[in-house]
Amino acid sequence: MASDLLVALLDGTLVPADRPLLRADDAGVTRGDGCFETTLAVAGVPRDLPEHLARLQLSADLLDLVLPGPEDWTRGVDAVLGARQGADQVVRLIATRGPEGGIPTCYVTGGPVPASSVAQRTAGIRVALLERAVSGADAARMPWLLFGAKTLSYAMNMGALRWAAARGLDDVLFVGSDGAVLEGPRSSVVALLEDDTGPVLCTPPADGILDGITVRRLLGAADAAGLATSRRLLTVADLQAAQGVWLTSSVRLLAPVTELDGSPLVDGGWTPRLAALLEVPA
Amino acid sequence: MASDLLVALLDGTLVPADRPLLRADDAGVTRGDGCFETTLAVAGVPRDLPEHLARLQLSADLLDLVLPGPEDWTRGVDAVLGARQGADQVVRLIATRGPEGGIPTCYVTGGPVPASSVAQRTAGIRVALLERAVSGADAARMPWLLFGAKTLSYAMNMGALRWAAARGLDDVLFVGSDGAVLEGPRSSVVALLEDDTGPVLCTPPADGILDGITVRRLLGAADAAGLATSRRLLTVADLQAAQGVWLTSSVRLLAPVTELDGSPLVDGGWTPRLAALLEVPA
Numbered sequence: 001m002a003s004d005l006l007v008a009l010l011d012g013t014l015v016p017a018d019r020p021l022l023r024a025d026d027a028g029v030t031r032g033d034g035c036f037e038t039t040l041a042v043a044g045v046p047r048d049l050p051e052h053l054a055r056l057q058l059s060a061d062l063l064d065l066v067l068p069g070p071e072d073w074t075r076g077v078d079a080v081l082g083a084r085q086g087a088d089q090v091v092r093l094i095a096t097r098g099p100e101g102g103i104p105t106c107y108v109t110g111g112p113v114p115a116s117s118v119a120q121r122t123a124g125i126r127v128a129l130l131e132r133a134v135s136g137a138d139a140a141r142m143p144w145l146l147f148g149a150k151t152l153s154y155a156m157n158m159g160a161l162r163w164a165a166a167r168g169l170d171d172v173l174f175v176g177s178d179g180a181v182l183e184g185p186r187s188s189v190v191a192l193l194e195d196d197t198g199p200v201l202c203t204p205p206a207d208g209i210l211d212g213i214t215v216r217r218l219l220g221a222a223d224a225a226g227l228a229t230s231r232r233l234l235t236v237a238d239l240q241a242a243q244g245v246w247l248t249s250s251v252r253l254l255a256p257v258t259e260l261d262g263s264p265l266v267d268g269g270w271t272p273r274l275a276a277l278l279e280v281p282a
Numbered sequence: 283m284a285s286d287l288l289v290a291l292l293d294g295t296l297v298p299a300d301r302p303l304l305r306a307d308d309a310g311v312t313r314g315d316g317c318f319e320t321t322l323a324v325a326g327v328p329r330d331l332p333e334h335l336a337r338l339q340l341s342a343d344l345l346d347l348v349l350p351g352p353e354d355w356t357r358g359v360d361a362v363l364g365a366r367q368g369a370d371q372v373v374r375l376i377a378t379r380g381p382e383g384g385i386p387t388c389y390v391t392g393g394p395v396p397a398s399s400v401a402q403r404t405a406g407i408r409v410a411l412l413e414r415a416v417s418g419a420d421a422a423r424m425p426w427l428l429f430g431a432k433t434l435s436y437a438m439n440m441g442a443l444r445w446a447a448a449r450g451l452d453d454v455l456f457v458g459s460d461g462a463v464l465e466g467p468r469s470s471v472v473a474l475l476e477d478d479t480g481p482v483l484c485t486p487p488a489d490g491i492l493d494g495i496t497v498r499r500l501l502g503a504a505d506a507a508g509l510a511t512s513r514r515l516l517t518v519a520d521l522q523a524a525q526g527v528w529l530t531s532s533v534r535l536l537a538p539v540t541e542l543d544g545s546p547l548v549d550g551g552w553t554p555r556l557a558a559l560l561e562v563p564a
Contacts, residue, residue, distance in 0.1 A: 020301075022302055022303065022306070022308070023300065023302055024389055025289075027440075029308070029376065029378065030436075031436040031439075032433075032434050032435040034311075034437075064444055094306070094311065133427065139415065143445075145414070145438055151314075152314050153436060154315065156426070158313050160426040172426075177415070
């Protein structure tokens, strides 16, 4: 909603959200040429900001894009947080290649947390499986495809989400050409499998997919709490046999998958325990 | 260049190119969510405008985007053409999903024709082969991947072109997982093959790739002139054995490939004949 949106430049200036900011020839518009990050501020404090700034830099490197440094981005983030002190917000960092012959357009936005994202943390989500026709290994050895970068070219991701929504589903999980599960359009996938040694919290290797910050945090916290973790190729059969499957992301944080490709999934009571590890706000 | 750019809204108003036009939360920026067309105006007359308007509508349909009709777009195009009467221009039609809860942002730009594009029509281009890891058939049965739509999410295409430029090359040709040649990041591929019955001008089937307007026009003109044409799967070996290989697109029109993946290609003197069929301006 326009009136709920805050927009800050990297010098810390807030600009009216309804005032146009980008030129008609900005490559961010004409080519989806740029990168972004999204995180959640809880009670005015952004989660994992250093990790998001590092990944923004990684995306910029993959795009050959020279961006302002972390201190500049932090100034923009602080402006958005300061304007709504102590509030929960979705904070977005956006960088485009800029207009023809110009410099990158960089800004930060703040907006309300969607109620649906909060509700899905407990209610769970019904998920479609969609082929992406590229395996993680293929994507990793084809850097020009930019699968590891969080670029502004999200039309395919949004198309997949619309495809699911048109069928009454909440989200999507992409499957590669080798049958291995990859990631969601805006999320990572986690499954709790039963190994010979006990339960193991698993996520696919970060090859040819986005290196999810929330899933990294979850696995780190699980390790520290004595729950075994593993990065391994996961098949659809693995997910169907799992004690639970979740999609993780920076705003929704952790959502249990209650239905995958039309089949119900259990969650074995693990959702609150993983949410606690991830410090999901109550 | 900013000063050379014209920007028109669909009501026919010209707006200053250096005045920002898009909001910070426009999905065209934040998600590369929208579609576009590019064509060439020669001496003030746009080439293939009805075909570009039809493809814009097709892309919008694939994106579930409701756009203004052809008469509105034509008003914007006329404004750009009228401001520079009789000139050659690159004319771009751009539509985004618009800001959160808003309506699509639609506009037309006019700008100079890059000298490099004109030069490459005769000098030819050195082309890299890059895998795209998806075959045309796979892409066609996965509509959520939007390969048939000309979306604003072109970061991957621009990444491939940067990959080639960093190696001193001019362009790229994508190859699918089945070894068949697909398309360039901003062009279609045409090859003149020698069949038992004589020379045949070939291009891949339009499955899972963009349905190129210039290549369609070229094949139509060739048919009319008595040169056999065919849509068929083409391998890299087919191209290496061809009497000539060209990339076609709306601005550069027809560029002979002089080198493919490091190996020189002949053109058998066909470039001027095909350029005449395509009515390439001298």
